[in-house]
Amino acid sequence: MKIAVLAGDGIGPEIVQEAVNVLDTLAKIHALDVQYDYADVGGAGYESAGTPLPAESLALAKKADAVLLGAVGGPQWESLDKPLRPEAGLLSLRYELGLFANYRPAKVHEQLIDASTLKADVVRGVDILVVRELVGGIYFGQPRGIKTLDDGQQQGSNTLVYTTSEIERIAHIAFQAARKRSGRVCSIDKANVLESTELWRQVVCRVHSEEYSDVELSHMYVDNAAMQLIRNPKQFDVMLTTNMFGDILSDEASMLTGSIGLLPSASLGKEHAMYEPIHGSAPDIAGQDKANPLATILSVAMMLRYSLGREDMADKIEQAVEQVLANGVRTADIAVSGEYFIGCAAMGHAVCAQLEAM
Ligand code: IPM
Ligand code: MG
Numbered sequence: 011m012k013i014a015v016l017a018g019d020g021i022g023p024e025i026v027q028e029a030v031n032v033l034d035t036l037a038k039i040h041a042l043d044v045q046y047d048y049a050d051v052g053g054a055g056y057e058s059a060g061t062p063l064p065a066e067s068l069a070l071a072k073k074a075d076a077v078l079l080g081a082v083g084g085p086q087w088e089s090l091d092k093p094l095r096p097e098a099g100l101l102s103l104r105y106e107l108g109l110f111a112n113y114r115p116a117k118v119h120e121q122l123i124d125a126s127t128l129k130a131d132v133v134r135g136v137d138i139l140v141v142r143e144l145v146g147g148i149y150f151g152q153p154r155g156i157k158t159l160d161d162g163q164q165q166g167s168n169t170l171v172y173t174t175s176e177i178e179r180i181a182h183i184a185f186q187a188a189r190k191r192s193g194r195v196c197s198i199d200k201a202n203v204l205e206s207t208e209l210w211r212q213v214v215c216r217v218h219s220e221e222y223s224d225v226e227l228s229h230m231y232v233d234n235a236a237m238q239l240i241r242n243p244k245q246f247d248v249m250l251t252t253n254m255f256g257d258i259l260s261d262e263a264s265m266l267t268g269s270i271g272l273l274p275s276a277s278l279g280k281e282h283a284m285y286e287p288i289h290g291s292a293p294d295i296a297g298q299d300k301a302n303p304l305a306t307i308l309s310v311a312m313m314l315r316y317s318l319g320r321e322d323m324a325d326k327i328e329q330a331v332e333q334v335l336a337n338g339v340r341t342a343d344i345a346v347s348g349e350y351f352i353g354c355a356a357m358g359h360a361v362c363a364q365l366e367a368m
Contacts, residue, residue, distance in 0.1 A: 011042065011043065011044050011045065011075050011076075011318055012045045012047065012073070012074045012075050013033075013044060013045070013046050013047070013074055013075065013076055013077070013078055013313075014047050014049060014067075014070045014071045014073075014074035014076075014077045014078070015030065015046050015047065015048045015049070015077075015078050016048075016049055016050070016051040016067060016071065016077060016078070016079045016080065016103075017048070017051075017054070017079075017080040018050075018051050018052040018053070018054055018079060018080040018081050018082040018083075018096070018100075018291060019052045019053040019054055019080075019081060019082050019083055019084045019096055019291045019293070019296075020081055020082075020083065020084055020290070020291025020292050020293045020296040021080070021081060021291055021292045021295060021296050021297075021301035021354070022052075022054075022079075022080025022081040022082070022291055023080060024296075024297070024299065024301055024303070024354045024355070025080055025081070025287065025301050025302075025303040025305070025306040025354060026078060026079075026080040026306060027303075027355075027358070028303035028306065028307060028354060028355065028357065028358025028361075029078060029303060029306040029307050029309065029310045029358075030046060030078070031358050031359075031362055032307050032310055032327060032330075032358065032361050032362055032365065033310050033314075035362040035365050035366060036314075036323050036326065036327065036365055039365065039366070040320075040323060042320075042323075047070050047074065049064070049066060049067035049070045049071075050064060050067055051063060051064075051067050051079065051082060051096075051099050051100065051103065052081075052082025052083060052087075052096030052097075052099045052100060052291075053082065053083065053084050053086065053087045053096045055067060055096075055099055056087060056090070056094055056096065056099075060094075061094065061099070062082070062093075062094060062095060062096050062097075062098050062099025062100075062102075063098075063099040063100075063102045063103055063106075067103075068102075068103065068106055071103060071107060071282070071284070072106075072107065072282065075317055075318065076283050076284070076285060076313045076317040076318065077103075077107070077282070077283070077284040077285065078284075078285050078286070078306075078309070078310065078313065079100070079103075079284055079285065079286035080286070080287075080291075080306065081286070081287065081289065081290050081291035081292070082096035082097060082099060082100045082290075082291055083095075083096045083097055083290055083291045083293070084096065084291055084293045084296075085293060096291075101149060101150075103284070104144055104145055104277060104284070105145050105150065107277075107279055107281075107282035107284060108145065108279035108280060108281065108282060109144055109145060109277035109278060109279040109282060109283070109284055110143060110144055110145045110146070110176070110179060110180060110278075110279055111141065111142075111143075111144065111179075111180055111183040111277070111278045111279070112140075112141070112142040112143070112144040112256065112275055112276070112277045112278075113139060113140075113141060113142075113187070113275060113276045113277075113278070113312070114139070114140040114141075114142060114256070114260040114263070114273060114274075114275045114288055115137075115138070115139045115140075115273070115274065115275075116136065116137075116138045116139075116140065116260070116263035116264055116266055116267055116273055117136065117137045117138070117267065118133045118134065118135065118136040118137070118266060118267050118268075119267065119268075119272075119332065119335055120134070121332070121335040121336050121338075122267065122268040122269075122272075122335060122344055123268075124346050125267075125268030125269060125344045125345075125346055126265065126266060126267065126268045127265060128240065128265075128266060132242070132243065132244075133243065133266045133267075135244060136243045136244055136266050136267070137191075137247075138243065138246045138247065138248075138249060138263055138266075139187055139191065139247070139248045139249070140249045140251065140256055140259060140260045140263055141180065141183055141184040141187060141248055141249065141250045141251070141256075142251060142252075142253060142255075142256025142257065142260060143172075143176065143177075143180045143251070143252050143253050143256065144253060144256075144277055145253075145279075146171070146172055146173075146176045146252075146253060147170055147171070147172060147206075147252045147253035147254055148168050148169065148170040148252075148253065148254050149253045149254065150253075151168060151169030151170055151171040152169055153167065153169060154167060154168045154169060155167065170204060170206045170207075170252075170254075171206055172206045172207070172209060172210055172252070174209070174213055177209065177210050177213040177214065177217075178213055178217055180250065181197075181213065181214045181217040181218070181250065182217060182221075183278075184197075184248050184250035185217065185218065185221070185222040185225050187248050188222075188225045188247060188248045189222075189224070189225060191247055191248060192247045193224070193225050193226060193247070194225070194226045194227075194228070194246075194247040194248065195218075195225055195226070195227050195228070195247070195248045195249075195250050196227075196228045196229070196230055196235070196245075196246055196247070196248070196249050196250070197210070197211065197214045197227065197228070197229050197230070197250045197251070198229075198230050198231075198232050198235045198249055198250065198251035198252075198255050198259065199211050199229065199230075199231065199232065199251070199252070199255075200231055200232050200233075200255075201229070201231070202231060207252065210252065211229055214227070214229075214250065215227070232251070232255045232258075232259070235249070235251075235255075235259060236258070236259065236262060239259065239262050239263060239266070240262070243263070243266050249263075260273070260275075260288055261288070264288060264289075268343075268344050269302060269343040269344045270288065270289040270305070270343075271287075271289055271301065271302030271304060271305055271341065271343045271344065272302065272304050272305055272308070272344070273287065273288040273289070273305050273308075274286075274287060274288070274305050274306070274307075274308035274309035274311070274312050275287065275288050275309060275312070276309070276312040276313070276316050278316060283313070283316060283317045285309040285310065285312055285313040285317075286306075286309055287305030287306045287309055288305065289305055299353035299354050299355055300341070300342055300353060300354065301341070301354045302341040302342075302343050302344065302354070302357065303341075303354050303357055303358050304331055304341075304357065304361075307327065307331065307358070307361055308327070308328065308331060310327060311323075311324040311325075311327035311328050311331075312324070314327070326365060326368060327361070327365070329368070330361050330364040330365045330368060331361060333364050333368075334357075334360045334361055334364050337360075339352065339357065339360045340352070341353070341354065341357050
């Protein structure tokens, strides 16, 4: 199995190292041959090749069985021209690989119930899957840009567009995911104001009635959804939504679990797949061994499940993480005040040791 490893910036290299260690540990136990090809992306790509997505990195990603990505971005690259910024590299990577479906599960671990800023009985048992459309919508719509108007003012603009086929394919993904869970999809839009999401709602309804009448479908406006996620998150199973709403709601959903440092993701297309934590590069703690590697480690579990067909190994990683948390092992982000915590590498080691003991 060939994995393209694009660690990126900030805490990216540290968390990816731990995820690779975990996969290595498991590969050894199962006599699985895994080959890693490393390449730069984001600010690291800009520094080494003058572009946030070097051609060589894209080529490597295209020929791999799966891509493992850390995180991109940092203050030193914020003033670069837009196409040279780290985020542009990540977005092109998603686009070029055709990764239209982004799965972002937010599951509350009972052991971390007190790490959430919300009350225990609100978050206990939460198990949500955000299905985010990833290569369309306002992130990619044309025209876009900043221009100077006749009166001398500047005007920034973006375009929120969705076509029927873009909506259909992500709707199928959400309904199929729901069949393997508790069978409920809530589609999130702003159909009361935005035509693009009025179409979204129509198409989701049609796909549902044509093929998925066994799945329960509901709709919610995004503002209400943001509120409901905090008020009563347990009402949600699969949340199907657009690129930007999914970006926002998945960060919000992460805090139900206690920390954004826990949330993995899978970005899937027809031919390629990429796995990455949903959090960013956290430049403020980069290089200090403070980051939580669990989101990236759990992303490797998703990789094993969706790309490598190893459900058994995926389960093992998830069980090892559960056990480590049950043993009281914590990084700073999930420690409640006064609780002892360890660093990124030690957390990675703890998961590896648990796997070896299983
Ligand atoms: C995410 C991130 C990215 C996004 C950024 C880094 C471009 O926030 O993966 O959620 O907006 O998609
Ligand atoms: Mg985001």
